Each structure stands twice: as structure tokens, then as C-alpha cells.
Amino acid sequence: MKRILAVALLAAAVTACGSGDDGESAGGKTKITFSYWGSDARQKLTEEAIKKFEQKNPAIDVEGDFSDWDSYYEKLATKVAAGDAPDVMTIEIRGLAEYAGRGALADLSGKVDTADLDASVLPAGQVDGKQYALPTGVNSFSLVVNKSTIEKAGQKLPDDASWTWDDFVSLAQQISEKGGGTIYGAEYNYNPAFLQIFAAQRGEKLYDNGKIGVSAQTVKDWWAVIHKLIETKGAPDAAKMAEVGTKVDQALLATNTGAMGLWWSNQLGALTKGSGQELDLMRVPKAQGATTSGMFLQPAMHYAISAKTEHSAEAQKFIDFMLNDPEAGAIVLSDRGLPINSKVLAAIKDKLPPADQKVLAFMDSVKSELVPTVVPPKGAMQMEDILKRNSEEVMFGKTTPDAGAQKFLQEANAALAG
Amino acid sequence: MTTDSVAVEPRAAQLRPPAHRREKKQPWKRREARTAYVFLAPWFLGLFAITIGPILASLYLSFTEYNLLEDPKWVGWANYAEMFTEDDRFLTSLKVTTIYVVVSVPMQLAFALALALALDRGLCGLPIYRSIYYLPSLLGGSVAISILWRKIFGTDGLVNSVLAIFGIQGPGWVTDPDTALGTLILLHVWTFGAPMVIFLAGLRQIPQSYYEAAAVDGAGRFRQFRSITLPLLTPIIFFNLVLEVIKSFQSFTQSFIVSNGTGGPVDSTLFYTLYLYLKGFKSFEMGYAAAMAWVLLVIIAGLTGVNFLMSKYWVFYGDTK
Amino acid sequence: MATPSNAVRGKAAFPLFRPAPRLVKHLLLIAFGLVMLYPLLWMVSSSFKPEELIFREPGLWPSQVTLDNYTEGWVALKHSFGYYLWNSAVITALSVVANLVACSLAAYAFARLDFPLKKVWFAVMLGSIMLPHHVTVVPQYIMFAKFEWINTIWPLVVPKFLATDAFFIFLMVQFIRTLPRELDEAAAIDGAGYWKTFFRVIIPLCMPALATTGIFTFIWTWNDFFSQNLYLTNSDNLTVPVALRQFLDSSGESSWGPMFAMSIVSLGPIFGFFLAGQKYLIRGMATTGLK
Structure with missing residues (x-):
């Protein structure tokens, strides 16, 4: 009886999965x-x-x-x-x-x-x-905004050709204040692309000759921007942000609980679908006196x-x-x-x-400013994890920005060295 | 590793020749051994044809630098040395996993046993309860868990809604480095269905006649539990303990799914095998990962050995009495 | 530490509460069950919500109910979802049969028979489940690729026929060892050999262990994403857990609604199997008794 069953099942298996010839x-x-x-x-x-x-x-x-x-x-x-x-x-x-x-x-x-x-x-x-x-195909890491949320908070869309990180932080703060605790001005992430743009505005490369080309000071300043967002309540704290995660569908923009966020341009469609409202792309803010937006074309x-x-x-x-x-x-x-x-x-x-x-349309309008990206060195696959872990350690207050920046550079360089 | 307790004691000693004469192989003895190997034939075939090759290969790889894309290079004990001298994250993962095992295994087993006893017999509708309580375990490794778990332990999750009634503002449990591991422990306890089912099956192995006899002798229910249920269930408790220790040390999926494969926040849920996986497949250090696997094997085997040694003092087998 | 006198006192007090505990027990079990099931209920409710509302309206009660997730999810992939259910069912059924046969044979030998090097083999058997599979997967893949077994079900099923799931061998060893030896001896006196003892005495009395093995093999195989994803890569060979992941895209747009809906559909067979197996789970020595 058992054997008959087994034979029958085997026969069935062959017909079900028989297309696996090579x-x-x-x-x-x-x-x-x-x-x-x-x-x-x-x-x-x-x-x-x-x-x-x-x-x-x-x-x-x-x-x-x-x-x-x-x-x-x-x-x-x-x-x-x-x-x-x-x-x-x-x-x-x-x-x-x-x-x-x-x-x-x-x-x-x-x-x-x-x-x-x-x-x-x-x-x-x-x-x-x-x-x-x-x-x-190509993408660029850009700022996604929900115009109507910004306007509802009584704020105006900034001129993205000239605005700075300080403008960005204070705009986020304003929106959050009007949002009554349910809407945040901005969301953030620890994507290496974010750091890459931030560093490029200061004339530094994320990867330089198989090493990290970003200085400890830049990493700290970058964290300071995020820290200020949290401090002024312009963005959720580290735990809440970790909970939202990096999945598009749960983004603050996609759930209409945030007005601005940094995403890859091809994620606009998914964000729009989630939110059901009109979303738009803008240039990323600049560092004071920067000559380039630092944005790049990424395959x-x-x-x-x-x-x-x-x-x-x-x-x-x-x-x-x-x-x-x-x-x-x-x-x-x-x-x-x-x-x-x-x-x-x-x-x-x-x-x-x-x-x-x-x-x-957005990519066409910024095309002349975008720099093509180069292939990151071996070990770059770990960069996202390393940056995220060290950033979270700083944001959760487990370590100081000074120590965190040193540790990040050390771990990142070790990963690149293989 | 000792496995004394498993060896069949010279059973029915009176039927057997005295010990000193057992050296000379008796025909019945040889026949028994031959039969045993026939019963074990599929297992032996599987062991030598399928299981052992990859295991030995991984042992070899643990002494090499192997990036998966090029041939492995022999490096001797370097991987093992690096682990204990230079790799802080390795020690973190060992610590996280140990806490996880030490806390979650006893909790889960106690829970499973209590519910198995409650659901064994005596109430109508028990099959329904059993099924309902088993349902979470069906979901244990599902990708949906990452979302579901946030629905409970997230900032706006169920737990915090309940706490809010008492005016307490809870943290985002899953993503706070101080509480994240705790939620994974609860997730493990939540999927107590497997050991519960094994306990249930074990309870049904206990002959009803024992209880009838005990009742005749006037033993109360608690007494019956202590002198019949518990002792006769020890082989099953032992089984669950050994297996849960092995399985929890190898826990991977839950952390992988809930932390999106990072072991975060801040390495607070960096399980041993998750770190091993990240090393092997994300950093392309398969040799190092293999060395980690063998260290884990030694740890687990040591603990299992201790478990077996200890079992002599508290596990009662029906076949040795 | 409860002493016997405590127990006696407890028993004496018991009749006073006779009718109440039953109700209390039910209420407790129901309340606790609801807590246990909350995540699952949330998933069921989400599967009936229009997709864009799943994260916008996180509550348990859907403001709009739709079957779209089910109808869309069923046909969202290359084949209809039923196709993947069938693929999974074949592998799962073969695995259950394989584990029941191969593991019970091995377990009987370990539990009841005496043979040279038994302790060593037993330790090897247990040891084989102690190594994390991530490091054996590459050598194993190389091996199965040499056998030309990629994209067939053999890498998933053949090992089970060869009792490589040591977990179940150990499980059955423990169960067989709870059975009194007198049973075997009685059978031997009646002239039964090892095989007859195995089939007539051990197997019938091990129904709970066999049911447990069957249920777990079913569930674990049904849910096993890792090896099915690795060995069955042709899109015509995919199984349920692999298909379910296709609804998710960690960098782009995930179809959560259809994913929840199809997750619930795929829970059906395992839950059904559990319900069916449960009957045997509780048909042990307790009900068959000592003959």
C-alpha cells in the first residue's frame, strides 16, 4: 500500500517538475x-x-x-x-x-x-x-516631496537650486510642528548614497583608490544633520525610523505621515502608489557654499x-x-x-x-549637474550594513560621533581591504 | 561526547550470557547486529553518500581563505585565531545567542509543557484549542512575520496600545537596541507549538492503566502528575531540551526576517548563524564562516554531551526499568 | 516545592470549585488564544483590505472589504498559485513518506538493537544536525550539481529517503524507549523476529511519534524556503514559499495584499494536515493500551 502510494507520487513528481533538463x-x-x-x-x-x-x-x-x-x-x-x-x-x-x-x-x-x-x-x-x-537603466538619489503636505503646513516649497541643509532641517521642523504629532517633516536613512552626495558637496569622494575617501569630520557633520532633524522633531527618532525601515511601502511618504524623504528616483512610482497623493522629485539640499549638488547617475x-x-x-x-x-x-x-x-x-x-x-522630466532638468558614478571597490557590498550599524550606534547614543566616525572608517576600510 | 544513556543496557539480563562470555560472539548476537545494520542501511547510505561529504568539505574550508569565486587558499588556524582575538562582532554574536538560548529555551519548554498538560484531556473542544495554539508555529519562518511582529511590538503596536491605557508610553520594542532581543525571545516562545505537540504525543504514550492504578491507591491529581506523568515524560522532555538547545543555537530565520538580515539595531539581534551567514555570503569569507560553524559545533556538541551525562540522573526510560 | 500534604489539601479544596473551573478554564484558554492569534488575525484582516490601505489603516477592522488580493494574488505570478501549491504538495508528500519509513527504521535499530560502534554512530547521527547548514550548502550544491540533480526534486527528496533528518530519528528513538521492553519480549516469546516486532509492536504503539514526524515533516517541507529556492530555479518548478517571496521586493514595490492573501491560502493545507494528523497524535498507548 505504502509502496503503491510512493510510486504514484514519484510518477506525479516527474510530471510536475519534469521540465528541469539542462x-x-x-x-x-x-x-x-x-x-x-x-x-x-x-x-x-x-x-x-x-x-x-x-x-x-x-x-x-x-x-x-x-x-x-x-x-x-x-x-x-x-x-x-x-x-x-x-x-x-x-x-x-x-x-x-x-x-x-x-x-x-x-x-x-x-x-x-x-x-x-x-x-x-x-x-x-x-x-x-x-x-x-x-x-x-539609470536612477539618481533624490529628494521626494509631498507638496500638499508642505503647503498644508503653511510652508512654501524651497528653491531647490540654492537651498542648504540648514534650510532643509528648519523646513522639516516647521512641518512637524504644524503636523500635530502625526506628520513628520522629513524621514532619513543611512544609505551610502546619501553620504556620497553629502561628501561630494564638500569635494570628497566616498571611495577613493580602493579606500574610503570621506573624512571623519564629514561623517560627523552628516550625522549632525540627521541628529538635528531628530532633535528638532523634524524627523522621527532613531528607533521609530528603524521601525519604518527602508522598505518603500512603509515609508512615511507612502503612508502620508511625512513630507520629505531621500529615495532613489525610480522609487517615486511605488511611493506615489502607497500614498495615493501627488509626489514630486527635487534636488537634494547643498552644503553652505557648495559648487555641486553631488547628485549622481547610478545604474x-x-x-x-x-x-x-x-x-x-x-x-x-x-x-x-x-x-x-x-x-x-x-x-x-x-x-x-x-x-x-x-x-x-x-x-x-x-x-x-x-x-x-x-x-x-526631473532627470532631464538636472542632467547637466549629475556626475556619473564609478564602480565601488571590492567589499562595497558590506558598506550599507557598516554605515547603518555605526550610524545607529551614534543615533541611539551608544557611542559618541567622534568614536563612531573613527569606528566607521576603520571598519569600512577593513571591508574594502578584503 | 558520551551517549551512554542511549546505549541499550543489557536488557533482560537473565536471558543473556554472563558478561565475561559476551566477548565470544554468540550467533544470536551477530544476527542482531546484522539486522541492525539492515535497519540502518538507508541511514548509512545517506550518511556516506550525502551528509558526510559536505561536512568534511566544510571542515577543510575552515582552514582556508575562500571567497567562493576563486579556489580556496590554505591558511591553517588563522580563521580560528582571528575569531577569538580580533573579531568583536563574533564575541557579540556569541553573547547575543547565549542570552537568547538561556532565556528562551526554558521559557518555551515550560510554556509548551504547561499548555500540553492543559490541552491533553478533560475539557470539551480541546482539539480546537490545540489547533489554534499550534497556528502561530505554522507561521514561524514566514516572511509575513517581520510585518506582524511590528504590529505587536512597534511604536504604534498592540503592546503599546495596551500600555497607553495605563498611561505608559512604550518604546518601539523591535527597533530599540535594548529590547529588540527580548522581542525575538518572545517570538520564539510564541512558536511553542512544536515542543507542545511532542509533549502531547508523549503524554499519550503513558498507559491509562497507570493512572487507574494510582487512583485506586488514592493518589491525587498532583501526586499522579509527580509520580507518573513527569517521570514517564522525562525522555520526551529530554528530547525537547536537547533539540531546542541545538535549534536555538542555530536560530537564523527569525532574526534574519525581523532585522532585515542585518542583526540590528546595533547588532542587538546578531545571532551566531546570522553573523556566519553575513560573513560567508556578504563578505565572501566562506572559510571564516566554516570555521565559525565548527566552533559552534564544538559548543553545541559539548552542551549536548553535558545534557546526556546529566540525563542519567533524571531521565527514566521504559526499556531500562 | 509542593509537598504531598499540599497536594492533599489542594485536592480537598477542589470540589468546592467544581463547576466554575471548567468555565474559567475555557475563558482563559479563549482569551489567551486570542492574544496568540492577534498577528494572524491582523494578517487575515489585511488580506481583505484594499492594498493601499494596509499600512495607511493599521487597525484590525477593515473599513473596506475586498477579495481583490485573493483574485489578484492567485494569478499574479507566471503560473496560477494552484500550480505552486501542487509543486509543493508533491515534494511534501514524498518527504513525509520518506521520513516516516527511513527514520523509523533507523530509530528502531538505535533504540532496541545492539550492534558494534553503536554509541559512535549515534553521536555521528546527532552531530550531523549540529553544523549550521550555511557552510555545507556550497559543497552540497556542488555535489548535487555533479549528480545533475539541479532543477529536479531529487536534492529535496532523496536525502529524506536516506534518513538524513536526524531530528526525527532521535525523536523516534526517544519515543520507542518509553515503551516497556516487556512488549518486545512478549512478542519474541510468541516467535516474532525483529521485523515482525517492529511492524506489529513498535509501529502501532508509536503512532503519536509517527504522527508528530508526519506533521513536522509536512510543515517544515512546506515552509522550507532555503533549499527549494536554491535547487528549483526554473520558474516552472517553483514551490509555495519561493513563490510567496516573489510578492516582496525589498528595494521596490511589494505586493503585500496578495502576499498576505496567498500566505493564508498556503496555510490551508498545513492546517488541514495538522487537523487530520492530530487524531493519530492522541492515539497512543493511552488509548490502545497494553495488549
């Missing part, structure tokens, strides 16, 4: 795998794009290998370690130096057509002068090809399709950042959802 599949098709992370919405778009690609290239069978972000790198590292890397992989700029520098990625220079791609963004995929990865993610792939021609074709084919662009739209292919962008412009139209 290598060349039936009909002489070449199979390549493509790994990426994201949400259900991205999965749908991607599957659709893959289908379109397969229609155009009947000899290639693309298998999407999807994972949520939290487990993506663990899974990818395991597969690369086992010599079973996906042919085409999505990689984040922070992991790029790690994977490229250790020989896991193939050089794409001259392999994929980059003629129509924004040349200023291409260096963001280069390590040691080789094009190991191509950006899927949302990268496409890369495994150094060990046996199907590099097919893999290149797929990346080419995803980046350069307007048909792919029409499906993917701005899901992987605003397209960097000018022709694709022109073709899909009108199809973008309203929030992304805004992002596009």
Missing part, C-alpha cells in the same frame, strides 16, 4: 539561463520580454532564474562557486567589482552594441578598463555574462535585445531604471506611467 533541449535549441531579482511585477514583465526574445530567436531558449532580493546574492554566489553560474546574470553595481575582479564575469567590450547607449553611464560597468557589465542594475558560459553568443544576443530592442523596451519600460538607450527611450517615452514621466 544544456541543449529538444529541437536543437540552445538554452541559456538568466538570473534576476525583484517582485512579481518584474517577473511578469521579464517573462514577457523573454517570450518576445524567443519568438525573434527561435533557436534560443531562455530560462528565467528568479529570486527575491534577500536571497539573490547567496544563491548566485553558491552557483558561481559550484561552476553552475547562470549564463546571463543581473548584478548590482556594488557587487560588480567583487565578481569582475575575481574572474566570474566575461568582458563585454565590443561584444554588445553600445552605440546608442548613454556613453556617460558606461563607465559604471567597467572594472580595470574592461566592460564587464552593462547598465540596465539601477547591470547585465553581465558568466566567464564560464558555453553560450556567449546567445547570451550577448539576449543582453543586446534587452538593452537595444525597442520591443523589449516597450515591455520592460522603466522597471530596471530609465533606459539608457536613447532610441529606446524615445520610443517608449509616452508609454511610461505618470510617475516615471515625472522622473524622466
Whole structure:
């Protein structure tokens, strides 16, 4: 009886999960795998794009290998370690130096057509002068504001071309005061991009020659801005902010309990959807007397090809399709950042959802001020954790800003040194 | 590690030849051993074909520097030395985990046992209660937990709403470094369903006739509990204790989900295996992570050994009486 | 420390409160149950809220009720959610059968039979669950990749048929050891060999332990995200826990509503299995008694 059941179940198992063959599949098709992370919405778009690609290239069978972000790198590292890397992989700029520098990625220079791609963004995929990865699209770390909340508090939108951090803090304070304890002027985070902008305004680079280029004083001043926000009640305290976390859906802006916040430009859509109100993008405030806003163009993610792939021609074709084919662009739209292919962008412009139209307009208006970003060195994947931990230690009063800044620099440099 | 208590004592000694003659293998003895290996065949196959390879590989890796992307490099004891001399976060993670185990395991087991006794028999509708009380455990590792836990212990959560009635303004328990670990301990206690079910099953192994006999002798319910239920349940209590200690030392998911994989705020929930995971997969130091794993193995094995040694004094097996 | 005299006094006082405790007990159990279930109730309530209200209106009672999360969640991924439920069901069912068979065999040997190096093997068995799996996952993956088992269910099921879940072996050893030896001896006197004793005496009397094993294997396999995510990467092979995570995107937009809704749907089978298994859980020696 038990044996019959087992046999029946085995038979069922084979039919349920029998599509897991690898290598060349039936009909002489070449199979390549493509790994990426994201949400259900991205999965749908991607599957659709893959289908379109397969229609155009009947000899290639693309298998999407999807994972949520939290487990993506663990899974990818395991597969690369086992010599079973996906042919085409999505990689984040922070992991790029790690994977490229250790020989896991193939050089794409001259392999994929980059003629129509924004040349200023291409260096963001280069390590040691080789094009190991191509950006899927771009973002910038910007200020998101809820105009109506600001106006309801009797405040005016500042001129974002000239405002300073002090203006920002006092505006936040004013809004909070009028908000009656339910609305905060601003929310903050410890994103390295935030520090990078803050430092750039003072002429410092976040990464400089494989080391942290930010001075202890800058880190302390940066914390001082956040500290002042908390002190003046312009923003929630450290515990409350940690609770809100960095997930878009629970952001103060998304729940209409905050008026300003620093986010990646492509998160505007999600924030708007959460809040149900009109949200807009603005320039980040500047340091007193700064000549640059410090804002930069950041690839949302990268496409890369495994150094060990046996199907590099097919893999290149797929990346080419995803980046350069307007048909792919029409499906993917701005899901992987605003397209960097000018022709694709022109073709899909009108199809973008309203929030992304805004992002596009904003990016166009600040384009001349944005500096392209460079690939962070090996070890940068840990930077977010290190900065967050040390910042929280300071904000929770577990250590002084002086000691905290020293500890941050020491830990961060140790991580970069490997 | 000693496992004395598990070895089958020469049972039914009267049937066996005297000890000094057992050296000469008796035919029945050999047959018993042969049968045992047949029963164990799948396990042996699994051990040698699947389990042991990766374990030995990780032991080897613990003496190497291995970034997953390139071949491992032999570094001798360097990983182990670094752990105890240079790595403050390692010591933090050890401390956090120890507090977690020491507090949450007894609490969870006491809770599970109390509820198992309350839900064993005597009331109508018990199956319904049992199921309801088991429900939280089904959710234990779900991603939804991170949100749900904030609904209870967040600044505007259930706990603070209750406290507000008494005019107390509570902190954001989950994200305050002083209380975050406490909420994870409660989360562990909250998912007491697994040991409770094992206790329930254990309670049902106790023959009803014992209680009937005791009742005839005039023993009260408390007396019955102390002289029948508790002693006969000791192998199960022992099992739950050993396993919960092992499992709690390896706790990962809860902290990973609730702290978004960081062990924060300020490393207050940095569990040992979470740190190990971050080292292995985020810092690309798999060799170091492997060394950490073996240190943990030694700690857990030591504690389990102590548990087994102690068990001689308080665990009663039906097969040795 | 309660002394016997205390106990006697307690018993004497008991009849006075006879009718009341029952009600009090019920009330206590219900009240406590509600506290235990609060997070779950919140999840149920959220699954019926329009998605954008989930975090804007954190209360338990929804101001608007909708089934959208269920209808959308069911079809939100590449396949309908039922497809993932089926994939999970196959793996789970095989795992349950595998663990029941393989672990009870091994447990019987450890609990009742004598053989050389027994203590060593027992220590090895326990030791195999003491190493955090994060460090064995890479070598294990390499091994299964060599077997060409990636994207099949074998890495998830075959180890279970080979009793690698030492937890359950130890569980059953402990249960078997609570059974009096006299039972085996009585069977031996009746001429039963080891196999017959195992099937006729041990197995029937170990129903609670088997039920526990079955229930836990079911739940743990059903919820096991880690290895299913690693070994089943083809989007046609995904299982429920992996599918559920796809509703979440930590940097972008998460579909919390559908995630809650499908979480509740996926709780159905485990809860059902628990309800069914519960019957056997309480059918131990206590009810079958000594024959």
C-alpha cells in the first residue's frame, strides 16, 4: 500500500517538475539561463520580454532564474562557486567589482552594441578598463516631496537650486510642528548614497583608490544633520525610523505621515502608489557654499555574462535585445531604471506611467549637474550594513560621533581591504 | 561526547550470557547486529553518500581563505585565531545567542509543557484549542512575520496600545537596541507549538492503566502528575531540551526576517548563524564562516554531551526499568 | 516545592470549585488564544483590505472589504498559485513518506538493537544536525550539481529517503524507549523476529511519534524556503514559499495584499494536515493500551 502510494507520487513528481533538463533541449535549441531579482511585477514583465526574445530567436531558449532580493546574492554566489553560474546574470553595481575582479564575469567590450547607449553611464560597468557589465537603466538619489503636505503646513516649497541643509532641517521642523504629532517633516536613512552626495558637496569622494575617501569630520557633520532633524522633531527618532525601515511601502511618504524623504528616483512610482497623493522629485539640499549638488547617475542594475558560459553568443544576443530592442523596451519600460538607450527611450517615452514621466522630466532638468558614478571597490557590498550599524550606534547614543566616525572608517576600510 | 544513556543496557539480563562470555560472539548476537545494520542501511547510505561529504568539505574550508569565486587558499588556524582575538562582532554574536538560548529555551519548554498538560484531556473542544495554539508555529519562518511582529511590538503596536491605557508610553520594542532581543525571545516562545505537540504525543504514550492504578491507591491529581506523568515524560522532555538547545543555537530565520538580515539595531539581534551567514555570503569569507560553524559545533556538541551525562540522573526510560 | 500534604489539601479544596473551573478554564484558554492569534488575525484582516490601505489603516477592522488580493494574488505570478501549491504538495508528500519509513527504521535499530560502534554512530547521527547548514550548502550544491540533480526534486527528496533528518530519528528513538521492553519480549516469546516486532509492536504503539514526524515533516517541507529556492530555479518548478517571496521586493514595490492573501491560502493545507494528523497524535498507548 505504502509502496503503491510512493510510486504514484514519484510518477506525479516527474510530471510536475519534469521540465528541469539542462544544456541543449529538444529541437536543437540552445538554452541559456538568466538570473534576476525583484517582485512579481518584474517577473511578469521579464517573462514577457523573454517570450518576445524567443519568438525573434527561435533557436534560443531562455530560462528565467528568479529570486527575491534577500536571497539573490547567496544563491548566485553558491552557483558561481559550484561552476553552475547562470549564463546571463543581473548584478548590482556594488557587487560588480567583487565578481569582475575575481574572474566570474566575461568582458563585454565590443561584444554588445553600445552605440546608442548613454556613453556617460558606461563607465559604471567597467572594472580595470574592461566592460564587464552593462547598465540596465539609470536612477539618481533624490529628494521626494509631498507638496500638499508642505503647503498644508503653511510652508512654501524651497528653491531647490540654492537651498542648504540648514534650510532643509528648519523646513522639516516647521512641518512637524504644524503636523500635530502625526506628520513628520522629513524621514532619513543611512544609505551610502546619501553620504556620497553629502561628501561630494564638500569635494570628497566616498571611495577613493580602493579606500574610503570621506573624512571623519564629514561623517560627523552628516550625522549632525540627521541628529538635528531628530532633535528638532523634524524627523522621527532613531528607533521609530528603524521601525519604518527602508522598505518603500512603509515609508512615511507612502503612508502620508511625512513630507520629505531621500529615495532613489525610480522609487517615486511605488511611493506615489502607497500614498495615493501627488509626489514630486527635487534636488537634494547643498552644503553652505557648495559648487555641486553631488547628485549622481547610478545604474539601477547591470547585465553581465558568466566567464564560464558555453553560450556567449546567445547570451550577448539576449543582453543586446534587452538593452537595444525597442520591443523589449516597450515591455520592460522603466522597471530596471530609465533606459539608457536613447532610441529606446524615445520610443517608449509616452508609454511610461505618470510617475516615471515625472522622473524622466526631473532627470532631464538636472542632467547637466549629475556626475556619473564609478564602480565601488571590492567589499562595497558590506558598506550599507557598516554605515547603518555605526550610524545607529551614534543615533541611539551608544557611542559618541567622534568614536563612531573613527569606528566607521576603520571598519569600512577593513571591508574594502578584503 | 558520551551517549551512554542511549546505549541499550543489557536488557533482560537473565536471558543473556554472563558478561565475561559476551566477548565470544554468540550467533544470536551477530544476527542482531546484522539486522541492525539492515535497519540502518538507508541511514548509512545517506550518511556516506550525502551528509558526510559536505561536512568534511566544510571542515577543510575552515582552514582556508575562500571567497567562493576563486579556489580556496590554505591558511591553517588563522580563521580560528582571528575569531577569538580580533573579531568583536563574533564575541557579540556569541553573547547575543547565549542570552537568547538561556532565556528562551526554558521559557518555551515550560510554556509548551504547561499548555500540553492543559490541552491533553478533560475539557470539551480541546482539539480546537490545540489547533489554534499550534497556528502561530505554522507561521514561524514566514516572511509575513517581520510585518506582524511590528504590529505587536512597534511604536504604534498592540503592546503599546495596551500600555497607553495605563498611561505608559512604550518604546518601539523591535527597533530599540535594548529590547529588540527580548522581542525575538518572545517570538520564539510564541512558536511553542512544536515542543507542545511532542509533549502531547508523549503524554499519550503513558498507559491509562497507570493512572487507574494510582487512583485506586488514592493518589491525587498532583501526586499522579509527580509520580507518573513527569517521570514517564522525562525522555520526551529530554528530547525537547536537547533539540531546542541545538535549534536555538542555530536560530537564523527569525532574526534574519525581523532585522532585515542585518542583526540590528546595533547588532542587538546578531545571532551566531546570522553573523556566519553575513560573513560567508556578504563578505565572501566562506572559510571564516566554516570555521565559525565548527566552533559552534564544538559548543553545541559539548552542551549536548553535558545534557546526556546529566540525563542519567533524571531521565527514566521504559526499556531500562 | 509542593509537598504531598499540599497536594492533599489542594485536592480537598477542589470540589468546592467544581463547576466554575471548567468555565474559567475555557475563558482563559479563549482569551489567551486570542492574544496568540492577534498577528494572524491582523494578517487575515489585511488580506481583505484594499492594498493601499494596509499600512495607511493599521487597525484590525477593515473599513473596506475586498477579495481583490485573493483574485489578484492567485494569478499574479507566471503560473496560477494552484500550480505552486501542487509543486509543493508533491515534494511534501514524498518527504513525509520518506521520513516516516527511513527514520523509523533507523530509530528502531538505535533504540532496541545492539550492534558494534553503536554509541559512535549515534553521536555521528546527532552531530550531523549540529553544523549550521550555511557552510555545507556550497559543497552540497556542488555535489548535487555533479549528480545533475539541479532543477529536479531529487536534492529535496532523496536525502529524506536516506534518513538524513536526524531530528526525527532521535525523536523516534526517544519515543520507542518509553515503551516497556516487556512488549518486545512478549512478542519474541510468541516467535516474532525483529521485523515482525517492529511492524506489529513498535509501529502501532508509536503512532503519536509517527504522527508528530508526519506533521513536522509536512510543515517544515512546506515552509522550507532555503533549499527549494536554491535547487528549483526554473520558474516552472517553483514551490509555495519561493513563490510567496516573489510578492516582496525589498528595494521596490511589494505586493503585500496578495502576499498576505496567498500566505493564508498556503496555510490551508498545513492546517488541514495538522487537523487530520492530530487524531493519530492522541492515539497512543493511552488509548490502545497494553495488549
